[in-house]
Amino acid sequence: MKTNQNKRLYGKSLIRKKPVDIVNRILIFCILVFPLMAAGANLTCLMQPRDVAVDPYWNDVARYLAGMEVREKSLLWEKTKEPRYSDHRRFMDGLWDKIQKSTIDIIEPWRDRNVPSAGSRATAFYPLSGADFINLHTLFPGSRRYLMIAMEPEGDASVLKDHQSRRLIDGLVPVERSIYLYGVNNYFQSKVMSQEMTNRLLPGTAPALLIFMARMGLVIKSVDNVFIGDSGDLVSIPGSPRKEKGKIYGIRILFTGRDGSARELVYLSMKIGPGSVDPSTPEGKYLGRLNGMKTMMKSAVYLLHHRPFDGVRDFILKRSIVMVQDDSGIPYRFFTRGWKVSLFGKYRPAMALKYCMPVSQPDLKEQYSAGVPPLPFNFGYGILFGPGQSNIMVAKKM
Secondary structure, three states, X not given: OHHHHHHHHOOOOHHHOOHHHHHHHHHHHHHHHHHHHHHHHHHOOOOOXXXXXXXHHHHHHHHHHOOOOOOOOOOOOHHHHOHHXXXXXXXXXXXXXXXXXXHHHHHXXXXXXXXXXXXXXXXXXXXXXXXOHHHHHHHOOOOOEEEEEEOOOOOOHHHHOOOOOOHHHHOHHHHHHHHHHHHHHOOXXXXXXXXXXXXXXXXXXXXXXXXHHHHOOOEEEEEEEEXXXXXOOEEEEOOOOOOOOOOOEEEEEEEEOOOOOEEEEEEEEXXXXXXXXXXXXXXXXXXXXXXXXXXXXXXXXXXXXXXXXXXXXXHHHHHEEEEEEOOOOOOHHHHOXXXXXXXXXXXXXXXXXXOEOOOOOHHHHHHHHOOOOXXXXXXXXXXXXXXXXXXXXXXXXX
């Protein structure tokens, strides 16, 4: 099977109420409702209720891409009967079995023991994410909102709607190639992403995101392209986006969690830099609404170790209540005060990669030399050295 896969891949008014009744109602509201509203604001300031017309097609296309059964009434039902789709289903079943056993099933019990549950519904933030929704959702399964930022293009929702052409069936092999090595190693290679996620059939990260979400048992309600408006709001784009220079574009996926709760994933295609958190820029206004978030950083090219990114680093530290990262994220020295830190695995700065120069941290090396618990799964650049060579830092703000 492995050889074959390798070959194949490459209400009423209160005015009429009595005064006492009005006062009682106000008191009840203040005592019961306002604290919940305030708590919700701290959990995720960006979560804005939206009335969305649920289109079952979106869950169908996610399941189709993931090699799963779709409804008999689905517009994609006939496409699942093609011989090439049977090959895709076998590929996806085998790949997902590996992802489930080597990544998800190992991370979940480790997470329950080691990742703080504080702010469990808080926004989960993942800068420099690529299409890696699996680790983000597995580490922070209770979040109601997931925000991912990376350079890879987001894709086009209208392309995924094109069920009448051969695009969906012909685009399955490029999608397979884009996620195969990730499934094997829990690591997205930049070269593979840049080649396969720009294919003309099913471009961008959206297909991979939908595959992962469907396979993780999440139900997709809607998918739409968005951009950040001048006021910092996400603006939905009807049809295929015609991009303007200087604007930040992305894709928004509304879905239902395994507990039935309404949730949201926003993926933004943008380069992280000083302007990203500048309150005078649209993206700075948008990100400025974040607070009390749970942040994950993985294979982050040591970006936040360098002076030009001090503002981004300080923004994340100020607004995060929990951090889970490898050594390529925020330097360890910024967590020595005001944070409770736990270390796992082996510390070994990654070998030099293209566009990535590892930064050695003597203070972190000293902490690891004192002995830390092992890490039972691959994470970040540690996979480049083989199994058992990854590291993770879990930090909770005190």
